[in-house]
Amino acid sequence: MDGLVCSKTPDRIETRVGFMGVESRKMQRIRMIIEYDGSGYHGFQVQENAHTIQREIESKLLQLTGHPTRITAAGRTDAGVHARGQVIAFDTVATIPPFRFSAALNSRLPPDIRVLESSAAAGDFHPRFQASKKTYSYLIYRSQPGRVFFRNYAFCNTELLDVKAMQEGARLLVGRQNFKAFCASGSGVKNFERQVTKCLWEEIGDILHFCIEADGFLYKMVRNIVGTLLEIGRGDYDPEYIQKIIAGQDRNMAGVTAPPQGLYLMNVRYE
Amino acid sequence: MDGLVCSKTPDRIETRVGFMGVESRKMQRIRMIIEYDGSGYHGFQVQENAHTIQREIESKLLQLTGHPTRITAAGRTDAGVHARGQVIAFDTVATIPPFRFSAALNSRLPPDIRVLESSAAAGDFHPRFQASKKTYSYLIYRSQPGRVFFRNYAFCNTELLDVKAMQEGARLLVGRQNFKAFCASGSGVKNFERQVTKCLWEEIGDILHFCIEADGFLYKMVRNIVGTLLEIGRGDYDPEYIQKIIAGQDRNMAGVTAPPQGLYLMNVRYE
Numbered sequence: 083m084d085g086l087v088c089s090k091t092p093d094r095i096e097t098r099v100g101f102m103g104v105e106s107r108k109m110q111r112i113r114m115i116i117e118y119d120g121s122g123y124h125g126f127q128v129q130e131n132a133h134t135i136q137r138e139i140e141s142k143l144l145q146l147t148g149h150p151t152r153i154t155a156a157g158r159t160d161a162g163v164h165a166r167g168q169v170i171a172f173d174t175v176a177t178i179p180p181f182r183f184s185a186a187l188n189s190r191l192p193p194d195i196r197v198l199e200s201s202a203a204a205g206d207f208h209p210r211f212q213a214s215k216k217t218y219s220y221l222i223y224r225s226q227p228g229r230v231f232f233r234n235y236a237f238c239n240t241e242l243l244d245v246k247a248m249q250e251g252a253r254l255l256v257g258r259q260n261f262k263a264f265c266a267s268g269s270g271v272k273n274f275e276r277q278v279t280k281c282l283w284e285e286i287g288d289i290l291h292f293c294i295e296a297d298g299f300l301y302k303m304v305r306n307i308v309g310t311l312l313e314i315g316r317g318d319y320d321p322e323y324i325q326k327i328i329a330g331q332d333r334n335m336a337g338v339t340a341p342p343q344g345l346y347l348m349n350v351r352y353e
Numbered sequence: 354m355d356g357l358v359c360s361k362t363p364d365r366i367e368t369r370v371g372f373m374g375v376e377s378r379k380m381q382r383i384r385m386i387i388e389y390d391g392s393g394y395h396g397f398q399v400q401e402n403a404h405t406i407q408r409e410i411e412s413k414l415l416q417l418t419g420h421p422t423r424i425t426a427a428g429r430t431d432a433g434v435h436a437r438g439q440v441i442a443f444d445t446v447a448t449i450p451p452f453r454f455s456a457a458l459n460s461r462l463p464p465d466i467r468v469l470e471s472s473a474a475a476g477d478f479h480p481r482f483q484a485s486k487k488t489y490s491y492l493i494y495r496s497q498p499g500r501v502f503f504r505n506y507a508f509c510n511t512e513l514l515d516v517k518a519m520q521e522g523a524r525l526l527v528g529r530q531n532f533k534a535f536c537a538s539g540s541g542v543k544n545f546e547r548q549v550t551k552c553l554w555e556e557i558g559d560i561l562h563f564c565i566e567a568d569g570f571l572y573k574m575v576r577n578i579v580g581t582l583l584e585i586g587r588g589d590y591d592p593e594y595i596q597k598i599i600a601g602q603d604r605n606m607a608g609v610t611a612p613p614q615g616l617y618l619m620n621v622r623y624e
Binding site for chain 2: 117231
């Protein structure tokens with residue numbers, strides 16, 4: 083096993099590698115950009131007895147490489163949340179050229195998960211810890227709930243909304259601030275400061291598109307921000323109340339969590 | 354049974370009505386506008402051992418009204434084809450007010466079929482025979498095949514296309530003409546003349562949207578027209594060749610059938 087040098091390699095890869103008698107094969111770290119329709123999954127992360135994106139990809143990688151491996155992702159999206167530019171990484175001893183992983187894996191994956199690009203990564207590359215910027219989109223479709231073509235891809239909402247006030251509230255979220263009030267419990271993080279570099283609404287026909295870019299996001303932060311801006315849009319409070327919510331650092335001051343199906347992880351950037 | 358006057362009533366409704374001892378109940382014809390995501394269905398029409406839109410709706414109507422009924426539709430869409438404004442009709446002896454059928458049925462239907470509106474119809478109303486105009490849309494997404502969010506809702510295509518030539522070809526389809534060359538075999542129709550009142554392409558970002566309106570459509574006519582216009586877009590032949598195809602009345606002269614997932618029945622009008 084001395085020839086295998088790779089940080090954070092799961093034990094079972096090494097065991098299997100040893101068992102297969104291929105200790106001399108080089109471990110390589112692969113990075114992939116993937117997109118997925120989260121409608122049919124219980125989120126990204128592996129959970130017992132649940133159909134998740136991670137489990138689906140890991141099981142197809144096992145078929146492809148002949149050994150188990152663990153993937154890490156830039157963002158662990160919740161059930162029903164989508165990705166158009168999620169970044170993942172994993173280690174393998176398979177001798178497949180890195181750029182060929184996309185086609186090889188796509189031929190095995192179901193049509194609701196696609197690899198857009200695969201490449202070699204540095205041995206210490208971590209898609210989440212090294213991400214410098216992430217962008218999320220949230221779509222609100224201005225139509226009756228339950229419309230067929232948006233049921234899994236947007237939050238259908240016909241309420242009268244003051245988009246100008248929502249825009250003003252969004253503007254107040256930009257900057258390095260403490261977003262504790264927008265963090266769902268159970269995340270385990272200690273530092274709630276994040277740098278939001280973009281936060282705005284666009285109206286495109288019947289679609290209200292929310293776009294937010296930051297150096298990182300807290301658990302359910304985007305959906306909690308959208309829920310809060312919707313309450314401002316309904317006139318429940320003024321846009322300036324955003325500053326009080328941020329100062330209060332109290333989850334109860336912010337709005338309800340917007341439903342998952344409107345949320346898309348759009349892209350992840352690395353310095 | 355003398356009290357029941359309703360054209361084209363299936364026998365089994367009458368039998369069941371008789372059996373239930375409700376001969377005195379009035380039969381009413383209900384008209385509905387529905388939308389559906391055709392991805393999970395083997396088309397509209399009931400077939401043995403197949404999950405179809407018609408079967409799904411008829412089984413929920415049986416639960417709701419307590420008696421079997423047969424629905425008729427303005428357009429019998431194929432497997433994978435969608436509808437945003439399909440019109441259907443059926444007869445019932447249930448005393449539910451016509452406008453209430455939409456909510457009552459929606460509470461039972463799966464989320465990929467929605468009733469947008471229900472109302473009382475004349476006893477001789479037939480959604481297909483009496484339609485004066487129908488509009489279909491076809492969406493082409495200018496991206497690699499297999500992209501996750503369009504896989505069921507557009508034809509993904511990255512070929513270099515001369516949209517101006519496709520537009521010119523579309524223009525030549527407008528008018529009262531014989532569309533036999535665009536009709537798939539097995540339809541059983543004798544009259545291939547149809548009046549096309551609108552036929553054009555729009556470019557909306559990465560989407561190529563084809564819109565066609567006519568007093569009626571032949572079997573697979575829209576998909577065969579789209580396939581033919583795509584061949585013109587690739588430069589396989591000039592737009593004027595459309596006139597030769599129409600004159601030739603030969604299916605072999607027209608292009609291949611475009612895939613179903615890009616097609617939407619948008620609306621149906623009645624004089």
